[in-house]
């Protein structure tokens with residue numbers, strides 16, 4: 001009996017968990033997905049082309065795949081974007097909670113200025129280094145022009161290496177909303193509260209915006225082409241973000257870590273050692289955490 005849906009049945013991306021920096025999770029799948037579209041010797045031909053493209057991020061790597069497949073970049077990217085819709089990607093969220101267990105229990109909530117304002121009030125009330133802000137906090141909240149800067153959004157990154165080494169301010173100081181509200185004079189105190197944390201999320205690619213999925217597909221094609229030709233062990237850092245306009249449910253939370261060192265983008269990129277490499281959930285995962 002013929003398979004009623006052969007395309008879906010043969011999709012090598014179905015149910016796959018893809019991680020950018022772990023090439024074995026996707027390089028082979030992309031090769032398998034490309035196989036029916038390639039002439040018999042195309043992959044060999046692709047690898048045999050001269051390595052005149054030097055830059056890792058040169059768009060010409062995608063052109064090279066397109067040339068052997070016989071599709072333009074737009075067409076090939078759209079086809080791949082449709083195929084990877086059935087996959088999940090490992091993505092990361094940088095933050096500074098007291099107990100990361102709250103994310104395991106509740107997921108990651110969208111940016112909500114009402115909740116953030118309450119968090120700011122409790123921080124200013126409880127953290128000794130923020131005592132000078134106590135007489136001002138209500139006035140600051142009332143006059144906060146950037147109150148809705150990220151409302152209803154959650155940010156994730158595709159490469160966790162960039163969190164301690166490029167976007168360290170989320171780990172050192174918490175949300176940008178809080179940083180902008182409290183200002184630079186709060187920095188030293190914020191570094192004493194909570195633990196720098198990287199939350200690992202297994203994100204279904206069906207839930208991200210179609211345009212973002214196309215962009216991701218293009219980058220997968222570019223790096224695959226470069227790897228086939230260069231055959232090196234390099235795993236380039238991937239500066240790629242997902243902006244979700246929905247809460248992340250707890251079942252998508254796969255784990256969390258606390259990095260040992262963080263580069264501070266606000267202070268000449270000095271490297272700060274992290275004295276908070278554990279949290280209540282690390283100490284006892286049965287605890288789900290009640291502190292943000």
Ligand SMILES: [Zn+2]
Pocket residue numbers: 100256257258278279280281282283
């Ligand atoms: Zn922890």
